[in-house]
Amino acid sequence: MQDLKLLANDNRGLSQLEAGFDLLGWDEVTQGSVLPSFEGDASNIANLKAEERTYSGYNSYTATVASWRVIKPVFNRDICIDCQNCWVWCPDSSILSRDKQMLGIDYDHCKGCEVCVEVCPTNPKSLLMFNEHADLEESLASWPEKKKKEKKSEEA
C-alpha cells in the first residue's frame, strides 16, 4: 500500500468548513483586504504538485469535506490498469495520480459520490464503495472475483 500521506502537503484537510474561524465575519472585512491562497510567490503553481505547494489556510485544499461521506471508495492497486478514468471524472480532485499512475484516494476531499467506481473499467473493478468505517485491509480481503461476461440471449 502506498503511504498517501507522502503525497499530502502538511496542512491538507486540517480545517472543517463549518469551523468557527478566528476571523472577521465576511461582512466585517474591509475593502482591499487580502486573503492569499498561497504563502509567498504563487506564479509557478501550475508547475507544482500539491505536495510541493505552499498552501495558505485560505485555500480550500486545507479544508476537509470528509464528514459528507457515509460510504467511501476503496482502491485495489492489484487490479488497476492506470487508465485514469477516475482521475478525469472525479468532481472533487480526489484521485491522487502521479507520473501516470493512480496511487489512491484523497479522503480529505472525497465526498463519496461513487463516480470513480462507475467509470472504472476493470473486471472486477479496482475501486469499490464500502461503509465509511470499514477497515481497509478487510475491504481488500473481501474483494469480489472476476465476473464472467453475461451471455447475451440468442433471441432479441
Added chain:
Amino acid sequence: MAITSIKNLKEFSTNNDRFEGAHTLCPGCAHSMIVRELMNCTNDNLVVSANTGCLEVSTAVYPFTSWDTSWIHIGFENAATAVTGAEVMHKVRKKKGTLKDNDAPVKFVAFGGDGSTFDIGFQWLSGAMERGHDFTYICLDNENYANTGGQRSSATPIGATTSTSVAGTHSYGKKEKKKDIVSIMAAHGAPYVAQLAPNKWKSMAKGFQKALETEGPCFINTVSPCCTEWKFDPKDTIGITDLSTDSLMFPIYEILDGHELNILYRPKNIITVEEYMSAQGRYKHLFKPQYRHIIEEVQKEVDNNWAMLQRREEARV
C-alpha cells in the same frame, strides 16, 4: 501558449490540478468535472470570472477559495463583462510595460450557468462577443437555475418539471422549447463556438484548447448534468451524460467563424430520447399516457436538428 498534452488520459493526468477539493458543490456535480478539465488544459496563467450560481457560491466559501488562479466573482449578469474588462486592462498594461511579468501568457475565461448565459447575462454576453475581446466564455448548462432551487430557464427543455414549471394533472412541465444558444453565439461571427460534453473528455479538452488558442471571443456550451435537479443518483453523472450525447439531445459540434460546422461526435448507436428521459426524475411524468406525445415531439425535434447539423456540415458554408 503552454497547452498541456491531451494525447491520452495518462498524459493528461500528469497535470497539476489548479481547482482544489473541499468546494461545496453536490457530490457528483458535473460543473467541477468541466472546470477541472479546462484548468488542466493549459499551464498558462488564467484570469477566471464566475458569476453567481452553484459554481461561484460553492468555490468561494469564506474564508476559502478553491481556485489556484486569479478569480473574480461578479453579479449574476456579468461574467463576460468582468473578464473582458480585465482583458482590456491587461492589454493596455502590457502595451505600457507596467505588468510584473510582461511576457507571462495569460488567458481570460468566464464561467456562467445557463440561467446567467441564456437569460440574465445574455445582453452582456452578446456585448462582449460583439466587442471582440480575446476571451473564452464557458456556459455550464444544467438546464435550470440550480443554485436557487431549480427554476426553469430558457435552457430548460420542453416537458421538464422545474420549481416554476411544475408538472401535474394539468401540466406536462415546461411548455417552451430550449433556446438555441450555440447558433445565436455563432451568429455573432465568433471565431470559435462549440457544444461539448464532459463524458467525451478528449473532444472537450481539444475544444477548450482551441478556444484558448483562438484570438477573439469564443463560446462553449457544456452539458452539465445536475443530479440534484435532474433527479438521478450522483454516481450516474457520466452515464447520464453518455445518454445525453448518444440520444443527440446534446449533439457535440463546433462552428468556426460563424459558419463552418463540424460534428465532433457521431454516436455508433443512437439511442432514443425516451431512454435518455427515463433515466431522470424530471421527466417521470411524461411517461403517463396523457403526456407521452411530448416525448414523441421532442424525438422529432432531435431528429430534425441532427439532420440539419449534418446538412450544414456537408454544405461547408
